[in-house]
Amino acid sequence: MAIHPEIQQKVQEEVDNVLRKSKPQWSEHLKMPYTYAAILECMRWRTIVPNNALRWTSENVQIGDYDVPKNTVIIASLWNVQNDSKIWKNPSKFIPERFINDNGEVMPKPDGWVPFSLGKRNCPGDTAAMIELFLYFTTIIQKFTILVPDTKPLPDLDGTAHLLLIPKPYKLKFVPRL
Secondary structure (H helix, E strand, O other): OOOOHHHHHHHHHHHHHHHOOOOOOHHHHHHOHHHHHHHHHHHHHOOOOOEOOOEEOOOOEEEOOEEEOOOOEEOOEHHHHHOOOOOOOOOOOOOHHHHEOOOOOEOOOOOOOOOOOOHHHOOOOHHHHHHHHHHHHHHHHHHEEEEOOOOOOOOOOOOEEOOOEEOOOOOOEEEEOO
16 A cells, blocks of 8 residues: 555545444445455455465366376466456556446456465455455554655565565555544
């Protein structure tokens, strides 16, 4: 949010309008579509787990024009899916609006949104994670404005891909909101 202050301000306005001074509740996430869309976009834009867990084919399969023999190791690149320009317009840009329909509601998650993997073996904790992310994110945004310190450059969030995407160290300033 610090590198997108205009988006942070829009999220804060929505959080303020819906919550006033009360604590966020998961039941309110549909009343805050822009806030929820910003969370979805954060997860798409900087995929924490760039590669899916290893899978093995249990039989010979054909994927497109490729014959994949039994016992072949498959690694799905979630980062590539979430940054594919055939799926996402301007994938390198942070655009929460891509998750909001013409009625101002959060759209169903598109097939290309896969931070929790995909298929039958996706993360069993995805719902709990989304609830926690929503509660933490809205609480932080409600109480603080997040800034890049004046003397520091904008953080480089590209990071290094290992098992997880590890961002380079950076500093932020959390300014209490009144």
